[in-house]
Amino acid sequence: MSFIRARSVAQLRAVRIAQPVNARFFSSPTDGSVKTSPADAPTTPPKDSSLIRKEGPGEAMAHHQPDYDATIDHATSTFSPVPRRVMDGSEPGDAVAAAVLSGAPTDLQARTVRIYKPSKPATQSGTWHSHHWRMDWDVLGKGHRWENPLMGWQSSGDFMQGTHINFKSKEDAILFAQKQGYEYFVQEPNERKFVPKAYANNFMHEPKKLKHIRTK
Structure with a gap:
């Protein structure tokens, strides 16, 4: 019985080989010039891994650097580029801005x-x-406040609209702004x-002509 079953299986295999094979299950060897391995992918570094990599303090900063060469549309945009001394500390200054390593969002630094004086x-x-x-944080026009992306309105959705800090003198306020890397302007009081x-x-007596004081 087993001999008959083995014979029928051998005949069935012979019939399948003689018939054309479905293209979905047929694969031919690829050309050597075609890159098929994961190491040949353009987004994968050739040596180091792209998932596990040790970064230094300078590399660990935010990588969303603004494009300083971008053309600004003055009709619709009021964004001013963040100074380089605030983003990466490349520009010289009296003090290193705290925003270089604080991790504060770019919108705040702008x-x-x-x-x-109130x-x-x-x-x-x-x-x-x-x-x-x-x-x-400047609440006047052109002050880079948060704008509603739908209507372009400035509202209380701005996370800095109700924040203020008091100082004893004008010099203390200026020094704090410089240490934080904020762009500031001083509004002198009237x-x-x-x-x-x-x-x-x-x-009172005067050597000139007497004054004529009118009460009505």
Whole structure:
């Protein structure tokens, strides 16, 4: 019985070999010039691995460097490139910006901070809150605020719109902005000028012609 079964299997194999084979299951040897191995892929380095690699402190920084040669559309874009001393510390400066290794997002470094002295409110409140200097992220026009990608509006979705820092002096605020690598501008306050009332001077003697003081 086993002899008959072996004979039938041999005949079936012979029939299959004689018939044309389906192209889906047939593979011919490829040409030697064709690159088929994973090592020949263009995105894979020839020697080192692309998944496990030791990076130094300089290489571990953010790799999304802005394109300084890009053409800016002044009609729709208000973005200003981040200085190189902030991104990679390549430009000389008085101090190394903390943004080089802080990992802060690029959008934050592109913002301009405003250093100013708060003015006295119009009410009869005191002047205590107008003695210090304040630094906030510019909320004026062209201040690189967050914009809604749908409508282009600036709203409270800006994560820095409610942030401010107080300093005792203007020099302290400027030094802090320089250490952090922020672009800043100083808005000088408008000092109020008080002129003392001198109604009695109208009746002082003068060697000239007498004054004609009108009360109506």
